[in-house]
Amino acid sequence: MNYEYIKKIIPEERIYLNEPMKNHTSFKIGGPAECLIKIQNVEEVKEILKIAQENKIPLTIIGNGSNILVRDEGIDGIVLKIEIQKLEIQEQSNTKETIKITIGSGNKIAEAAYKLARQGIAGFEFASGIPGTIGGAIRMNAGAHGKEMKDIVKTITYIDKTGKIHKIKNEQAKFEYRNSIFAKKEYIILETEIELQKGNAEDVQAKIQEYAKYRKEKQPLEYPSAGSTFKRGTDFITAKLIDECGLKGHQIGGAQISEKHAGFIINKENATAKDVEKLIEYTKKQVYDKFEKNIETEIEIIGK
DSSP states (O other): OOOTTGGGTSOGGGEEEEEEGGGGSTTOOOOEEEEEEEEOSHHHHHHHHHHHHHTTOOEEEESSSOSEEEOTTOEEEEEEEEOOOOEEEOOOOSSOOEEEEEEETTSBHHHHHHHHHHTTEESOGGGTTOOSBHHHHHHTTOEETTEEGGGTEEEEEEEOTTSOEEEEEGGGGOOBTTBOHHHHSOOEEEEEEEEEEEOOHHHHHHHHHHHHHHHHHHSOTTSOBOSOOBOOOSSSOHHHHHHHTTOTTOEETTEEEOSSOTTOEEEOSSOOHHHHHHHHHHHHHHHHHHHOOOOOBSSEEEOO
């Protein structure tokens, strides 16, 4: 594929050909993307959508790569890594307790959480340990500590594959547990408006530190992973069932079920995507054989 025409739109330093996806995922796993482009504004998205449609080039959208497993054979076509940054805090008046924030889909969640905390803005602490971007968090309705993105999102601005921009309200996003319309449709999230509250900077920062301590104690942060591998069950805690199957520490190739938290599969020793997929299937079978419960993955598996 000739990508010369893309270089007329995107600076060359943001275009990567045959780029190993392990460089762009928190799992540190993944074969080459035919062409990876870092996107920083809406106009760039529009231009690439147009090129992809006219030339029938497959398009894959990623954020920080923290909830995906890219297969070893890689990804055909164009991978758009969305890095659209924005953080606008509505003027705070003394009478209003709520604060509206407009934030770009490419903003990293943790960075935004710390920035808002320093300004004494509360309500986003729950997300401070989520390693992805805002766009990815909305797409999967990410959550922690009893709260989810759906609890703070007011509006979402996105672009469809024809290049048309839309703005929808929270209820139109059809948020569910680790799901939304964005997980099912080919929409690219551009920005979101969230509603938070006035707080005390010290209290908010203390809460973030408390959550960080909890994550460090309970989760295998010392190894590459894609976060929690499996979804919570409707009437069961998946990690508990995996643990009761005696699977903690079970390893296939370089992939291992964490000894610290059974809900996490980690890249212990240069794991391949195939290792991880085999371990996922093995885990599902063991849990079904013992408890007759079907467990689902939370991570998205992409690529050839």
